[in-house]
Amino acid sequence: MSFLSRTVNSSVGCKTLMAVSGLALVGFIVAHLAGNLLVFAGPTALNAYAKGLRSYLPLLWALRIGLITAFILHIYAGIRLSRRAQQARPQAYVKRKTQVTTGAAQTMILSGLLLLFFALYHLAHLTFRLTHPQFAALGEFDVYAMLIASFQSPWTSGFYILSIATLMLHLNHGMASFFQTLGLDSRRHASLLFMAGPVFSTLLAAGFIAIPLSIFLGLIA
Amino acid sequence: MRLVLHVWRQKSPEEAGAMVSYRLKEISPDMSFLEMLDILNEQLLAEEKDPVAFDHDCREGICGMCSLVINGQAHGPQSGTTTCQLHMRSFKDGDEIYIEPFRAKAFPVIRDLVTNRSSFDRIIQAGGFVSVRTGGVPDGNALPIPKTAADLAMDFAACIGCGACVAACKNASAMLFVSAKVSQLALLPQGKVERERRVLAMVGQMDQEGFGHCSNTFECEAVCPKEISVSSIARLNREYTRAALLERPSSSPTSSE
Ligand code: HEM
Ligand code: FES
Numbered sequence: 001m002s003f004l005s006r007t008v009n010s011s012v013g014c015k016t017l018m019a020v021s022g023l024a025l026v027g028f029i030v031a032h033l034a035g036n037l038l039v040f041a042g043p044t045a046l047n048a049y050a051k052g053l054r055s056y057l058p059l060l061w062a063l064r065i066g067l068i069t070a071f072i073l074h075i076y077a078g079i080r081l082s083r084r085a086q087q088a089r090p091q092a093y094v095k096r097k098t099q100v101t102t103g104a105a106q107t108m109i110l111s112g113l114l115l116l117f118f119a120l121y122h123l124a125h126l127t128f129r130l131t132h133p134q135f136a137a138l139g140e141f142d143v144y145a146m147l148i149a150s151f152q153s154p155w156t157s158g159f160y161i162l163s164i165a166t167l168m169l170h171l172n173h174g175m176a177s178f179f180q181t182l183g184l185d186s187r188r189h190a191s192l193l194f195m196a197g198p199v200f201s202t203l204l205a206a207g208f209i210a211i212p213l214s215i216f217l218g219l220i221a
Numbered sequence: 222m223r224l225v226l227h228v229w230r231q232k233s234p235e236e237a238g239a240m241v242s243y244r245l246k247e248i249s250p251d252m253s254f255l256e257m258l259d260i261l262n263e264q265l266l267a268e269e270k271d272p273v274a275f276d277h278d279c280r281e282g283i284c285g286m287c288s289l290v291i292n293g294q295a296h297g298p299q300s301g302t303t304t305c306q307l308h309m310r311s312f313k314d315g316d317e318i319y320i321e322p323f324r325a326k327a328f329p330v331i332r333d334l335v336t337n338r339s340s341f342d343r344i345i346q347a348g349g350f351v352s353v354r355t356g357g358v359p360d361g362n363a364l365p366i367p368k369t370a371a372d373l374a375m376d377f378a379a380c381i382g383c384g385a386c387v388a389a390c391k392n393a394s395a396m397l398f399v400s401a402k403v404s405q406l407a408l409l410p411q412g413k414v415e416r417e418r419r420v421l422a423m424v425g426q427m428d429q430e431g432f433g434h435c436s437n438t439f440e441c442e443a444v445c446p447k448e449i450s451v452s453s454i455a456r457l458n459r460e461y462t463r464a465a466l467l468e469r470p471s472s473s474p475t476s477s478e
Contacts, residue, residue, distance in 0.1 A: 006465040011394075011434035012424050016462060085392035085433035088326050094227070094240055095319040097293030101391065101438040108436065177437040180451070183459030187452040 011081065018077040019181035022174055024070035029167075033207045040210075040220065043144035050143040075116060082109045104173040104197075111170040118163035125150070151215035164208045171201035222248040222309060225317045226261065228273055231330050234337075238330065240319070250310040254297065255280060255287065257309055258320075274333040280305040282446060285381030288388070289334055290321040295385035295444040303383065303446040323388035327395070327430040338384050340430040344399060345382075347426035348419045351412045370408045377405035379447040386441035386449075392433025397441035399427050400457035401449045407460055417464035424461055 007013035035053075038046045053060060104111070121131070126146065129135040138145050151157045176197030184193065214220050224245045231238025245264070248257055255277050262272035278286035287304040291297035297307045312318065320334065328336040378401075386397035403420050406412035412419070435454055442451045 003465050003468070006421070006468070009428075010424055010461075011428050011432075012458060012461045013465065015434050016458065081434045085394070085436075088393035088431055088433035089324055090326050091238075091324050091330075093290060093293060093321055093324055094229070095293040095321070096290075098389075098391075098438075098440055099294070099443040101440050105436060105438045106391065173437075180437045180455050181435075181458055183455050183462065185452040185455040187450050187455075 011084070014077045014081055015181050017073055018081065019178045021070040021074035021077065022178060024066065025074060026171070026175065028067050028070075029204065033204060036211055037207060039144065039147060040214075043142075046144045046147075047142060071119070075112070078109060078112050102173060104169045105177070108170065108173060111166050114166045115163070115170060118159075118166070121159075122163075125156075147211070148215055148221060151212040154216065157212035157216040160212045161209050164205050167208075168201045168205035171204065172197045175200045222250060222312070222314045222316075224248055224257075224312070224315075227317065227319045228261075228334070229321045229330075230273070230333055231322075232332065234329050234331060238333075240321075248309055250308070250312075252309045253280070253305060254289075254291070254307040254309065255305050274331075274335045276335050277305055282306045283381060285383035288323045288336060288338075288383060288385070290319075290323060290388055292319050295323065295388040296383075296446055300443070301446060301448050303381075303385075306446075323384050325384075325387050325393035325432065327393070327432050328384060328387065336384075338382075340432075341382050341384060341395070341398060343430065344395070344423050344426045345402065347422040348402065348406070349415060349422060351406065352414045364410055366410060374405045374408040377401045377408070377449065377453055380405075380445075380449050381447060383446060385444045385446060387432065389440045389444040390433065390435075391438060391440065392436055394435050394441075395427050395430070395432040396435040396454050396457065397445060397449055397451065399423050400453035403460055404453040404456045407456070416460070417467055420457065420460045420464045421468065424457075 007017055035049055038049050098106075124130045125132070126143075129146075132146075132150060134149060135146055138149075151160070174197065176194050179193045179196065226243045226245060227240045228243060229238050230241045243261060243264075245257070245261060248260065252260070255275070258273060258275055265272050276286050276288050278284045280287070282303045282305060285303075287296075289296070289304045291304065291307070296302060296304045297311065299307050299311055322328075322330050322334045322336050323338075325336075327340040328338050331337050380398060380401040382398060384395075384398070387393050387395050390396075403423060406419060407416055437451075437454075439451050442449065
């Protein structure tokens with residue numbers, strides 16, 4: 001068997017693929033947040049950043065292809081492992097009592113699929129601009145105006161905030177689990193690695209939620 | 222003590238099973254859990270009913286034969302022990318107790334609470350041989366092994382192969398069992414020659430038997446009667462990736478496939 005088929009077809013390899021692609025997605029999310037936080041520096045800074053991103057297309061496309069690949073691999077591995085796991089216990093317990101499993105760990109496939117739904121909406125909303133007809137009146141790089149127009153609506157802000165909360169849940173388990181999957185001993189570095197999930201996911205979520213929330217509350221306009 | 226038991230009854234692997242309730246009186250808190258089931262069976266025999274089939278052998282926590290999920294927990298509410306080491310003093314008068322088999326596709330029910338766990342044996346077989354020196358007993362310390370490695374290998378060797386890790390895992394994963402065996406052997410010089418081949422073959426067999434993957438919830442560690450640490454799973458993940466990278470397909474005569 002080749003290295004590739006070991007990685008894709010075995011449970012351990014597939015899970016490693018999941019962790020590595022998950023880390024790539026986390027890397028993207030961190031960079032994305034850093035860029036988005038420029039909204040607090042005002043329209044000039046944010047719009048210049050948006051324009052700057054598009055100034056060197058080969059690099060932008062290389063990053064986009066990497067991101068899409070990671071996303072597809074992550075979803076593929078997630079669905080494949082979850083389906084196998086479902087088949088691994090055809091007869092459910094009448095009574096089951098867990099001792100240490102967290103809610104976040106129990107619902108990874110659900111939170112993951114909700115994130116997929118959000119990602120598709122998010123692309124339609126701010127990348128392809130299909131959801132808000134009033135965007136047509138704005139200049140191409142007036143990202144700032146687009147955000148203000150969107151997040152004044154309680155529905156749009158609410159949906160984004162709930163989706164970020166879902167991301168927080170997913171990474172609460174994901175960022176702790178990641179280390180164990182890649183072979184870093186969770187028991188030897190217990191406190192460090194276990195804090196990684198909750199601390200990292202909370203900081204990330206706080207950063208993201210600050211944006212729709214500030215706009216909705218009229219703190220930035 | 223008076224108890225109400227809800228016990229999984231299933232006539233054969235093919236037939237569907239169901240929970241059946243029984244009432245017991247005059248159970249002593251000093252009885253072991255399995256003695257309590259013996260009493261139930263005597264009562265059933267007196268009523269000319271079929272006794273409940275359950276696995277056991279040593280009844281002292283070393284053979285790994287006893288199983289049972291008791292009130293939703295593999296080996297019951299007491300941590301670090303097997304079902305045969307559980308006593309009725311862990312329960313209260315009037316309690317209702319749910320008793321089910323270890324549930325997994327790879328552990329099919331033979332009858333009632335007895336499951337066929339030979340998938341574990343096939344994983345061990347897939348691991349293959351260890352090139353040890355045969356002939357006379359080697360001199361002590363002829364083969365230097367650091368004390369830390371020997372101690373750690375011994376911790377992993379404590380696994381009795383009962384399958385509680387599978388029973389407790391939401392994915393019915395055998396990772397704690399397989400990782401304990403892989404880690405134990407990977408730490409010792411005698412097993413080094415087959416190090417890569419062994420981990421690839423054992424994980425391959427584990428997947429083939431239909432066990433799920435590891436979601437890192439660590440429920441297995443919480444129920445393990447021998448308290449095997451999930452650090453063995455991290456070690457297995459390392460061993461596997463390393464072996465998959467080093468493997469040269471079909472070039473080596475010891476390759477498993
Ligand atoms: C879009 C759809 C997504 C799906 C369907 C999905 C699904 C999953 C599943 C099923 C797991 C593993 C749970 C298990 O082992 O039982 C997982 C783990 C993980 N996910 Fe996702 N996820 C998605 C999106 C994301 C995103 C956007 C990120 C990052 C920002 C992410 C980061 C991670 C990480 C770091 C792990 C941990 C890997 C490990 O357990 O070692 N996921 N995901
Ligand atoms: S009967 Fe041997 S370990 Fe329980």
